[in-house]
Amino acid sequence: MIFIMGLTPIIINTAGGIRSIPPIYIKSARMMGATRFLIFFRVMLPAATLAIVTGLRIGLANSWRVLIAAEMIVGAGVGLGYAIIQSRWSLDFEAAFVCVVIICVIGLVVEKLGFEVVEKRIMAQMGLGQD
Amino acid sequence: MVLECRNVSKVYVNRKLGHGVVALNDINLTIAKNEFVCIIGPSGCGKSSLLHMIAGFERPTRGSIRLHNEEISGPSPERGVVFQESSLLPWKSVRENIEFGLAIQGCPRSERQDIAGRYLNIVGLQGFDHARPHELSGGMKQKVAIARTLALDPAILLMDEPFGALDEQTRKRLDFELLELWQQRQKTILFVTHSIEEAILLADRIILLTVRPGRIQLDLELSLPRPRNLFSKEVVEIRQQLLAELMLCCPPGQPV
Numbered sequence: 001m002i003f004i005m006g007l008t009p010i011i012i013n014t015a016g017g018i019r020s021i022p023p024i025y026i027k028s029a030r031m032m033g034a035t036r037f038l039i040f041f042r043v044m045l046p047a048a049t050l051a052i053v054t055g056l057r058i059g060l061a062n063s064w065r066v067l068i069a070a071e072m073i074v075g076a077g078v079g080l081g082y083a084i085i086q087s088r089w090s091l092d093f094e095a096a097f098v099c100v101v102i103i104c105v106i107g108l109v110v111e112k113l114g115f116e117v118v119e120k121r122i123m124a125q126m127g128l129g130q131d
Numbered sequence: 132m133v134l135e136c137r138n139v140s141k142v143y144v145n146r147k148l149g150h151g152v153v154a155l156n157d158i159n160l161t162i163a164k165n166e167f168v169c170i171i172g173p174s175g176c177g178k179s180s181l182l183h184m185i186a187g188f189e190r191p192t193r194g195s196i197r198l199h200n201e202e203i204s205g206p207s208p209e210r211g212v213v214f215q216e217s218s219l220l221p222w223k224s225v226r227e228n229i230e231f232g233l234a235i236q237g238c239p240r241s242e243r244q245d246i247a248g249r250y251l252n253i254v255g256l257q258g259f260d261h262a263r264p265h266e267l268s269g270g271m272k273q274k275v276a277i278a279r280t281l282a283l284d285p286a287i288l289l290m291d292e293p294f295g296a297l298d299e300q301t302r303k304r305l306d307f308e309l310l311e312l313w314q315q316r317q318k319t320i321l322f323v324t325h326s327i328e329e330a331i332l333l334a335d336r337i338i339l340l341t342v343r344p345g346r347i348q349l350d351l352e353l354s355l356p357r358p359r360n361l362f363s364k365e366v367v368e369i370r371q372q373l374l375a376e377l378m379l380c381c382p383p384g385q386p387v
C-alpha cells in the first residue's frame with residue numbers, strides 16, 4: 001500500500017516528463033548520430049529530471065501519509081501514528097498534539113530542505129521559472 | 132555534386148481526413164560542392180519537409196535522395212541541421228552543448244575541447260563557454276547551434292529558417308556573419324527562408340517552390356559579387372523578378 005501510493009506518482013510523473021520533452025532535442029541528438037541508448041540516457045532522462053523529482057516528492061509525501069495511517073489502523077506497536085492512537089485512548093491530548101506536530105515538522109523539513117532545494121537547483125540550471 | 136534529389140515527392144497520410152496531403156511533388160535538385168542554395172516559397176509548400184527528408188528524419192514517398200551518391204537512410208552528422216527554434220539542451224552549458232555531438236561520435240576529450248573552443252571563436256562567442264542557453268539572446272543561441280553543427284564537420288549544412296525568429300537587425304547581422312563563415316570555410320549550404328531579401332543576400336542559387344504541392348517553379352543562378360547591395364540595380368531587378376514569380380504562384384486574395 002505504502003509502496004503503491006508512493007510509486008504511482010513517480011511513474012506517472014516520469015512518463016509525463018519524458019512525453020513532454022520537446023521533440024527537437026531528440027531530433028538534434030539523432031542528427032548528431034546518437035544511438036537510442038544514448039538518446040535515452042543523455043537526453044531524455046536529464047530532460048525529465050524535474051518531472052522525476054516532482055514525482056518523487058509527491059510519492060514520498062503519499063507514502064508518509066499512508067505510513068502514519070497504517071500505523072494508526074494496524075497498530076504496529078511503534079511509530080508516530082501508533083503513538084497518536086495510544087494517546088487518544090489514554091485521553092492524553094497533549095501527547096497526541098505533539099505527535100501531530102512532529103509529523104508535520106518531519107514532512108515540512110523533508111519538503112523544504114530536501115525537495116524544494118533540489119527542484120530550485122534544477123530549475124535554475126535549466127533557466128525555468130525565474131521571470 | 133554533393134547532393135542529388137531525384138523525382139522526390141512527399142505525401143503525408145492524414146488518418147482523420149482519410150486522404151493524403153501532398154507536400155512535395157517531383158522535386159529534382161542537385162547541389163554542387165560549396166554551393167550556397169536558398170529555398171524560398173510560401174508557407175506550407177514543403178520547404179521543411181524537403182529539408183527533413185535530406186536530413187534523414189523522414190523518407191521520401193517517391194524518388195531518391197543521395198549524398199555523395201549514397202542513398203540517405205537516416206539522420207547522420209554528415210548532414211548537419213540548424214533548426215529554426217532553439218534546440219540547445221538547457222541543462223548543458225554552451226561549451227557542453229557544442230561538445231555533446233563530438234562526444235557522441237566518440238571524440239576524445241582533449242580534441243573535443245579544442246574543436247569546441249575553435250568554433251566558439253568562429254561564431255564570436257568566446258567567453259560564453261559556461262553560460263547556459265537561457266542566459267543567451269535568441270541570436271546568440273542560434274550562433275551556438277551553428278557552432279555545434281559546424282563542429283560535426285558536415286558535408287552539407289541544412290538550415291531551416293535559422294534566423295526566422297529573430298528581429299530584422301539581428302538577422303541581417305547573422306546573415307552577414309554566416310556569409311563570411313561560408314566564404315572562409317567553404318561549406319555546402321542549403322538554407323530555407325521565406326525572405327526574398329535574405330535569399331538574395333546569401334545565395335549562389337535560389338530555388339523558388341510553388342504553393343502546395345510544392346514543385347520547383349524557378350531555379351535561379353545568381354552570379355552577383357558579394358557583399359550585395361539590396362538597392363543596386365541588378366539586385367532590384369532580381370527582387371522584382373522573384374516577386375513577380377511569387378505572385379504568379381500564389382496570387383493575392385486567394386485562400387492559402
Ligand SMILES: Nc1ncnc2c1ncn2[C@@H]1O[C@H](COP(=O)(O)OP(=O)(O)OP(=O)(O)O)[C@@H](O)[C@H]1O
Nearest residue numbers: 143152154173174175176177178179180181325343
Ligand atoms: N509530420 C507531418 N504530418 C502531416 N502533415 C505534415 C507533416 N509535416 C508537414 N505536413 C504538411 O506538409 C505541408 C508542408 O509542410 P512544411 O512544414 O514542409 O511547409 P513549409 O514550407 O516548411 O512551411 P513554413 O514556411 O510555414 O515553415 C503542410 O501542408 C503540412 O501540413
Ligand SMILES: [Mg+2]
Nearest residue numbers: 178179180291
Ligand atoms: Mg518550415
